[in-house]
Each structure stands twice: as structure tokens, then as C-alpha cells.
Amino acid sequence: xxxxxxxxxxxxxxxxxxxxxxxxxxxxxxxxxxxxxxxxxxxxxxxxxxxxxxxxxxxxxxxxxxxxxxxxxxxxxxxxxxxxxxxxxxxxxxxxxxxxxxxxxxxxxxxxxxxxxxxxxxxxxxxxxxxxxxxxxxxxxxxxxxxxxxxxxxxxxxxxxxxxxxxxxxxxxxxxxxxxxxxxxxxxxxxxxxxxxxxxxxxxxxxxxxxxxxxxxxxxxxxxxxxxxxxxxxxxxxxxxxxxxxxxxxxxxxxxxxxxxxxxxxxxxxxxxxxxxxxxxxxxxxxxxxxxxxxxxxx
Numbered sequence: 001x002x003x004x005x006x007x008x009x010x011x012x013x014x015x016x017x018x019x020x021x022x023x024x025x026x027x028x029x030x031x032x033x034x035x036x037x038x039x040x041x042x043x044x045x046x047x048x049x050x051x052x053x054x055x056x057x058x059x060x061x062x063x064x065x066x067x068x069x070x071x072x073x074x075x076x077x078x079x080x081x082x083x084x085x086x087x088x089x090x091x092x093x094x095x096x097x098x099x100x101x102x103x104x105x106x107x108x109x110x111x112x113x114x115x116x117x118x119x120x121x122x123x124x125x126x127x128x129x130x131x132x133x134x135x136x137x138x139x140x141x142x143x144x145x146x147x148x149x150x151x152x153x154x155x156x157x158x159x160x161x162x163x164x165x166x167x168x169x170x171x172x173x174x175x176x177x178x179x180x181x182x183x184x185x186x187x188x189x190x191x192x193x194x195x196x197x198x199x200x201x202x203x204x205x206x207x208x209x210x211x212x213x214x215x216x217x218x219x220x221x222x223x224x225x226x227x228x229x230x231x232x233x234x235x236x237x238x239x240x241x242x243x244x245x246x247x248x249x250x251x252x253x254x255x256x257x258x259x260x261x262x263x264x265x266x267x268x269x270x271x272x273x274x275x276x277x278x279x280x281x282x283x284x285x286x287x288x289x290x291x292x293x294x295x296x297x298x299x
Contacts (some may be wrong), residue, residue, distance in 0.1 A: 018083025028273025036266035071135035089117030118181030180225035182238030190218035218278025
């Protein structure tokens, strides 16, 4: 790492990157949540969705293209602070491990810095994830809808179970985001290192190289994150009291009824989303950082 570490600039640039990610990745996220949380079919019944393509078809047929962007208000409203904190945390994690701005970090140190970012971002990500999941599994069929939108979800969750209900799934979100964020940022930096010619700086990489590094970082992130994400989503949409011991009860029920491969349900839309969404995220981040370095060179 030869570039100057600036957590403050990363905070603002991270918000830009996160906004880019949501716009590109939301349709895939809808499919992932619906596939990973669909009810287990009874004997003789067909599953709600036979696969990713069937989920896309039914969503568009019943809800229109707008159905693929359902629940986007919650992550979009929270995405700037979430990703701002995430990138801020990564740069802060790097800064805490170096004695000078020119010191090179090894892969283990990059992973630790990434894990630190996941710890910070979860503090505001968990409520948004809970609200988003509840909205995304609410389909536009003839049955009455329980929630009218993100604010309505938050109000009803608070009424039903207080602040603990809003933050349900925080531990599961930590289990997902701490190791996955370590993989996310470490893989991005290591791929950029591999793409940088000898004697050149990572800041000299062209847009296609940045997009590739960001997209691959997204792939590596979700390879780690998928199993805990399935558990998190099921916990967050479950009725109050169904899983008194939290994610442990979710895991026990899932393995007993559906087997270990259920932990990877929804993997197709996740991987389809991972590359373009995270390529957009890191590209937006890098563009914003270049602008900030020109506008505020002393920070």
C-alpha cells in the first residue's frame, strides 16, 4: 500500500460507491432474498419458484419491473452511511496497523482491516437489512399487505417488539459481514496489486482493471457470505418468537429439514449480482477518491 491513507476521504467516496452498488444490484438482491426464504413445499406441492429464471418471470408478471426494485428505499437511504462507514473503517483499520503512509500491508493485515470495516458498518446495516427483507418477501398478490413501506415496517416492528425487534439478526449480520468484509477488501487490494505493472502505482490502473478488481472482490465476498446470509434472512423475516435462540435455531431447523445445500439457496442471483454491483461500487469509489484528491489534496 503506497497510497496515502485518508479515512475521511474514504468515508465520502464510500457513500458514492455504495449508491452505485444499490442501483446496479437491487434486482439481483430481490431474487436472492425470495429464493433463499421461500417456504418449503408440502408433499405433492410444487415449490414457489423452480429457480432464478422462474423467480424473475413470476416477479415481473405479477409486479412489473418495479417489483425488482421493491425494498430499495431502505438500503438506498442507508447505503451512504453504511458504505461510508465500511470504507472509512477499512482505511482506519489500515492506518492503525502502519507507522507511515508508505508502509506496505500484507494480505493478513488487509484482511484484518476489512474485518474492522464490517464491524463498524453492521451497526447501521442490521436494521436496514431487516426492513428490506420483510419488504422483499411481500409479493403483490391478492392477499392484503402487512407493510406499506420502510417507515411502516419500522413502526410496526417497534410496536411488536421494541428496538430489539428492529435489530433482530444483528449477530447473524456480524457473522456474515465481518469475515466477508475481510475477504472483500483484501481481495480487491491484492487483485489491484497483481494488475499493477512493476514500477507503477495502483492509481494508474485503467477503468476496466478497476471494474475487474471490484467485480472479483464481490465474488470472493459472497463466497464467504452466502451461508450466514441465508440464515440472517430467514431469522429476520420470521414471526416473533419462532427462533428464541436466534441464528442457532435457524441453523438447526434448516439442516434438519432441508440439508446443508439449503445454505446456498439463492446462490445464482447472488453470483450474477456480485460482479456488476461491486464493480460499480469500487469504480464509483475510485472516481470519487480521484475527485477528492484533486479538490482536497491536503486531507
